[in-house]
Amino acid sequence: MNREFDCGLKFFGRFVLATAFLLMCLPYPAHTSARATLGTTLIQKPNEKKAATTIPAGEAFTLHSNILGEDRTVFVAVPASYSRSVQAYPVLYLTDAQWQFAHTRTTAAFLARNGIIPEMIIIGVTNPDRTHDLYATRADFKQNGRIISFPTSGNADRFLEFFEKELISWTEANYRTIPLRILAGHSAGGNFALHAIRMKPVLFQAIIAASPWLAWDDHKELNALVSFLASANVPLRTLFFTFADEGAEMRAERNCQNQEHCRYRYKMESHATSLVVL
Numbered sequence: 001m002n003r004e005f006d007c008g009l010k011f012f013g014r015f016v017l018a019t020a021f022l023l024m025c026l027p028y029p030a031h032t033s034a035r036a037t038l039g040t041t042l043i044q045k046p047n048e049k050k051a052a053t054t055i056p057a058g059e060a061f062t063l064h065s066n067i068l069g070e071d072r073t074v075f076v077a078v079p080a081s082y083s084r085s086v087q088a089y090p091v092l093y094l095t096d097a098q099w100q101f102a103h104t105r106t107t108a109a110f111l112a113r114n115g116i117i118p119e120m121i122i123i124g125v126t127n128p129d130r131t132h133d134l135y136a137t138r139a140d141f142k143q144n145g146r147i148i149s150f151p152t153s154g155n156a157d158r159f160l161e162f163f164e165k166e167l168i169s170w171t172e173a174n175y176r177t178i179p180l181r182i183l184a185g186h187s188a189g190g191n192f193a194l195h196a197i198r199m200k201p202v203l204f205q206a207i208i209a210a211s212p213w214l215a216w217d218d219h220k221e222l223n224a225l226v227s228f229l230a231s232a233n234v235p236l237r238t239l240f241f242t243f244a245d246e247g248a249e250m251r252a253e254r255n256c257q258n259q260e261h262c263r264y265r266y267k268m269e270s271h272a273t274s275l276v277v278l
Contacts, residue, residue: 058105063170067162073126077105078175079112079119090120090180091171093163095134095189097124123171133159134188136195139217156192157199164203184208191221197239198228206238
């Protein structure tokens with residue numbers, strides 16, 4: 001392998017590895033609905049001139065989506081150097097921004113300031129109804145013999161289409177970006193990230209799935225993903241996947257005993273802190 005290319009891949013892998021830890025700091029319920037609380041937003045249509053309300057954690061927009069048929073809150077954070085340079089930046093797209101955006105932004109800034117990762121733009125999308133947006137199939141939540149009905153679940157393909165045809169194009173039209181897109185999600189958002197690999201394998205160059213809720217719909221997403229990754233010519237560069245000490249149903253009976261792909265193993269971890277598998 002060409003040495004320069006090899007070094008680039010190693011740097012890219014370290015970049016994604018460090019970025020993955022942005023998602024491992026903030027616990028929240030795995031299957032709840034929530035409204036964004038980061039201040040007042042400004043209604044903005046995708047075809048209008050960029051404008052935003054400044055908030056402590058960055059900028060907040062409310063974008064109208066024709067695909068979703070509704071307005072959706074989007075949080076944006078640009079690097080510290082953005083206003084004084086002409087540089088273009090990679091973009092980290094983040095689900096569950098109502099919980100994950102603030103700490104992701106500050107951690108990314110800290111890591112970039114210390115030269116651990118490049119500066120990046122953070123785009124966070126809120127999910128008022130998480131099971132509706134983040135799961136591709138209609139199913140109910142099952143754990144430890146409990147069944148909780150989620151009648152609105154199963155709209156992930158439409159949400160992914162919103163990313164592809166509206167959110168990414170809006171981001172790249174309004175901000176200086178390079179063609180390096182990372183999709184990150186935790187729990188239900190991690191399940192959505194895994195789904196995106198199969199359905200839109202060239203849309204993102206890296207995926208971070210932190211403790212995805214693999215048990216959803218009897219592991220249907222995981223089983224489909226395993227078959228997909230076993231096929232030839234998967235274009236995704238990097239998949240960073242974690243799970244925690246959450247029981248066999250969440251691990252889908254997969255573990256790290258004597259498996260070459262398991263780089264790190266952390267015991268006594270939870271759904272929020274995660275066991276790291278790469």
